[in-house]
Amino acid sequence: MTASLFDDPPQPAGPPEVLEPGAVVLRGFALAQATDLLAAVQQITAQAPFRHLVTPGGLTMSVAMTNCGALGWVSDRSGYRYDPIDPQTGQSWPTMPLLFRQLAREAAETAGFAGFAPDACLINRYAPGARLSLHQDRDEGNYAHPIVSVSLGVPAMFLWGGAQRADKTRRIALLHGDVVVWGGPARLRFHGVLPLPEAHHPLTGAHRINLTFRKAG
Template identity: 70%
Template sequence: MHDLFAEPQEALAAGATVLRGHALPVAEALLAGVEQVAAAAPFRHMVTPGGFTMSVAMTNCGPAGWVSDRRGYRYDAIDPDGGRPWPAMPGAFRALATDAAQAAGYPGFVPDACLVNRYRPGDRLTLHQDRNERDYGHPIVSVSLGLPATFLFGGDRRTDRPRRIPLHHGDVVVWGGPSRLAFHGVAPMKDGTHPATGAIRINLTFRVAR
């Protein structure tokens, strides 16, 4: 468990916090876990219900995996590409997510879904809400690894102007409560390299899906 008095925290909105560097002590274990997950369920570019291919490559681990295709957005226990259950969530993933949620004021968070996103320079994630979960009473925990990114965090309407928050390797964003359905996204990634990941950014997003 981290020393909350030593760790910088930045309030984004009611119920939303950035934990600077929270994942740094376990970053190597997290990246090793990403390699393990991707070996069993390779990264892929999913298709939106409208037929557009997403620029950000994705995979999942845990009992529930987030998927998108022409039928819509949803969670599924089976990887549609491999026809097998998604890989188990590495212990380091679950422990970090539970610890970060606790640090942000959400005790008892035990995720059953982890969406792994891989960004390359030029990739972006448009503003959206996380609405496919059954119970909005649980927070979202988002972990940044590798290249820096600009996180966009808005309000409960798409037209609300989002804040632009720089995120670096090891930063964790947690949002829930009154901010649970805030629109959020990622601005186009800039060119660069990081010692831990090269020219990519990895994002782990933990949720309670079921």
């Protein structure tokens, strides 16, 4: 990742960058709301703290996460699933803020997916070195709805793959305020994030915060 990725000033929202049919990058789409989004994340994590989940195979994920909305994504030795209850607190997940729902709906509509109404928001916190291996978002069961992914804080290198894990991947630099939306024919594409580099952002310090909106129920 080049130094210019961190030195360039934030850019205003531009036209969608098409990755393939059904998948676009919306540059700077969340910039105007970034401070409010991060403040909402702080309120959510005060109720449902970040934690490092364990995979069914017993590995601890490097990315810390939590959820808000009617459903939350969880993982443990018994498998991956959505649950209305936070297993760490025994309480319902925090309510998804209106700002979150509006941003997700507007981003999806801009990408060509009208009427998106997410019921789950996965909130991921990347520290230096944290990564997300190539995977598909399959736990929702119904693939008629898109995925909306919002990047905040330290830039990251997003991997965009194909229908098979072994397919060639593209590297896409995601900056603070960028939003990626994929659905339709691209809904089950493999994707991931390379290890987060050492860097600093004035709003998030050394971290990257990612909001991933899904319709799971």
